[in-house]
Amino acid sequence: MWRTLKHIGHTHRRKLIATFTLVGLENLLMLAYPIFGGWAINAVIAGNVGRALLYALVVLIMWLIGAARRSLDTRTFTRIYTQIAVPVVLEQRSRDVPHSAVTARVALSREFVSFFEEHLPIAASSLVSIFGACIMLLAIEPWVGVFAIVILLTFLRFLPHFAAASEHLYYRLNNRLEQDNHYIKDGSDRQLWQHYSLVARLRVLISNREAVGYLSVGVAMSLLFGFAFILMTLKGYGSAGHIYAVSTYLWMFAMSLDDVPRLVEQYSNLQDISRRVQVGESDDHVSLNLHQEQT
Numbered sequence: 001m002w003r004t005l006k007h008i009g010h011t012h013r014r015k016l017i018a019t020f021t022l023v024g025l026e027n028l029l030m031l032a033y034p035i036f037g038g039w040a041i042n043a044v045i046a047g048n049v050g051r052a053l054l055y056a057l058v059v060l061i062m063w064l065i066g067a068a069r070r071s072l073d074t075r076t077f078t079r080i081y082t083q084i085a086v087p088v089v090l091e092q093r094s095r096d097v098p099h100s101a102v103t104a105r106v107a108l109s110r111e112f113v114s115f116f117e118e119h120l121p122i123a124a125s126s127l128v129s130i131f132g133a134c135i136m137l138l139a140i141e142p143w144v145g146v147f148a149i150v151i152l153l154t155f156l157r158f159l160p161h162f163a164a165a166s167e168h169l170y171y172r173l174n175n176r177l178e179q180d181n182h183y184i185k186d187g188s189d190r191q192l193w194q195h196y197s198l199v200a201r202l203r204v205l206i207s208n209r210e211a212v213g214y215l216s217v218g219v220a221m222s223l224l225f226g227f228a229f230i231l232m233t234l235k236g237y238g239s240a241g242h243i244y245a246v247s248t249y250l251w252m253f254a255m256s257l258d259d260v261p262r263l264v265e266q267y268s269n270l271q272d273i274s275r276r277v278q279v280g281e282s283d284d285h286v287s288l289n290l291h292q293e294q295t
Helices: 002-011 013-046 049-094 099-140 142-177 180-186 189-235 240-276
Strands: none
Touching: 013 049, 013 099, 013 240, 099 142, 099 240, 142 189, 142 240, 180 189, 189 240
16 A cells, blocks of 8 residues: 555655645644634733734634645646546556446545545644644643543554454455446346445444544543643633633644544555555556455
8 A cells, every 4th residue: 555655646746745835834833823822812811912913813824824725735636536547447448357346446546546635634634733732731731741642542552453443344345346336237136235235334334433433532532621621720720821722732632633533444445445456656557456356
């Protein structure tokens, strides 16, 4: 999988560097804005209009960079997909691969582009937000930061098992998706019902795993928020800006950690797809590993 992604990244490196430079700027501003927000709240309490307006300027800059990144995204990733999809079809035709498998694999190859367009920016933002929030919490509320790190290490402990189970489910699901056209064209009523019932059951199992991950993060975050607010209450009132900054970094940590189960699911899917559709390194053509189809 990484060889495939490396090839795509090398072939389109200039477009991707421009896109991810904007992603990096977005992440840096996202990490800094709670501090500016805290200053703005304290400025409002103190009656300082100039300092209060600084927060509005930071928000405007964040949205300008975000708009530029989204505009560049569409141009970059639609072109990349075109340069992947056409060679996939041509290579499959030359190997006399069944039409149903070709159709499915062209659709699956879109996941490589989605990795760069959606999953990699989310993963980068999540990593920056998770570790950045921990660092900032250690700086402004050390014991809350320590508790956040304990929660993070606990989830990392179970991550490999979660990823392995997800990869097995996507292996079974993608096997079925490759056979869609076959069943549509030649399947009996009974075979069609069995096929789509199994596809539905596999999707439900994947969704259930994501829901369990979501619930686990929620339970952990309720403990973290409770600990943080009890600690700040017992320490006594500091400033409104400080409470706002702590609360925002807690939410940043929580929302980014919540992205992890979905990212693991996408990673597992991409691992399986990479065994079916691989971008080669010669002549910018696509070579495919013919995956044994299983019912």
